[in-house]
Amino acid sequence: MPDTMIRALLTFLGYVALALGVLGVFLPLLPTTPFLLLAAFCFLRGSPRMHAWLMSHRILGPYIRDFQEGRGIPLRSKCIALALMWPSLALSAWFMPVPWARWFLLIPGIGVTIYLWRLPTRPAGKAGQPGASSGQINRE
Template sequence: MIRALLTFLGSLSLALGVLGIFLPLLPTTPFLLLAAFCFLRGSPRMHAWLMSHHILGPYIRDFQTGRGIPLRSKCVTLTLMWVSLALSAWIMPVPWTRWFLLIPGIGVTIYLWRLPTRPSGDPDRTASDPDQISRE
C-alpha cells in the first residue's frame, strides 16, 4: 500500500515537474527531486528510468551531487521566466497586483544564481553512466 502511494506521489511530482518546465511560477527541480525520492522507495524501476532519462536524469544527478547547472540553462531559464512574468503583468487586469509577480521572480532569480554553475566545457559524465555517482 505504501509503495503504491509513493509511486503515485512520484508520478504526480514528475508530472508537476515537467509542467514546471513550461509554466513560469511552477518549480521544476523540487518536484523532480521529490519524484526521485518517492520512486526510490516506491518503484525502483521508475527511479532507474527517471535517473537514466536523457533530459531529466542529468539535472537531478547534478543537483544531488552539488555539481550545479550549466550557465546556458540558468540564462535560458531566467530569460523565459522574466519574459513570461512580463507578459503576465501586461495581461493582468488589476494593476496593483502586477507588483506581486516580482516576489517569485526575484526569489527564483536569487535562488538560481546562488546555485553552483557547471563550466560549459565540463562534460556530462553522468549522462552516459548512471552508476558513476555511486562509484565516486
Template sequence: MKKTLYNIVGTLALLLGIVGIFLPLVPTTPFLLLASACYMRGSRRMHEWLLNQRHLGPYLRNFQQGRGIPLRAKITALALLWTSLTISMWFAPLPWVRILLLIPGIAVTVYLYRMPTLEPGGQMPNQADQIKRE
C-alpha cells in the same frame, strides 16, 4: 500500500516537472527532485529509470550531487521566466497583482544565481558509460 502512494505521488510530481519545462511559472527541478525521492522509496526501477533518463537524468544527478546547473539552462530559465512575468504584468488589471508577480521572479532569480554553475564538460557520465569502462 506506502510504496503505491510513493509511486503515485512520484508520477504526479514527474508530470508536473515535465509541464514545468514548458510553462515558466511552474517549477521543474523541485518536482523532479520530489519524483526522484518518491521513486527512491516506492520503486527502485522507476528511480533508476528517472536518473538514467536521457534528458532529465543528467540534470537530476548533477543537482543531487551539488554540481550545479548548466549556464545555458540558467539563462534560458531566467529569460523565459522574466518574459512570461513581463507579459503577465502587462495584462494584469490590478497594480497589486503586478507587484505580487515580482515575488516568484525575484525568488527564482536569486535561487538560480546562488546555485553553482556546472562547468562545460563537467556533466557526470551516465551509468552505462561507467559500466563500459569497468
C-alpha cells in the same frame, strides 16, 4: 497505513511530480528541477524500478544527479530560465486586472533569480561527470 498502500501512494505522487517536471520543461513558470527531485524521492521509496529508470534517463537523469551531488546547472540553463521567466512575469503583470497586485509578481521573480544565481554553475558539456555515471546518489 499498510506498507503497500504507502508505496502505492509514493509511486503515484512520483508519477504526478514527474509529469509536472516534464511540463515544466515547456512552461516557463512551472519549475522542472524541484518536481524531478520530488519524483526521484517518491520513486526511491515507492518504486525502485521507476527510480532506477529516472536516474538512468539520458536527459532527466544527469540533471537530478548533478543537482543532488552539488555540481549545479549549466550557465546556459540559468540564462534560458531567466530569459523565459521575466517576460512571462511581465506579460502576466500586463494582464493582471488588479494593478496593485502586479507588484507581487516581483516576489517569485526576484526569489527565483537569486536562487538560480546562487546555485553552482556547471561547465558546459560536463553533465554526468565522475560519480554521476555510476547511477549512485550521494545520500549524505
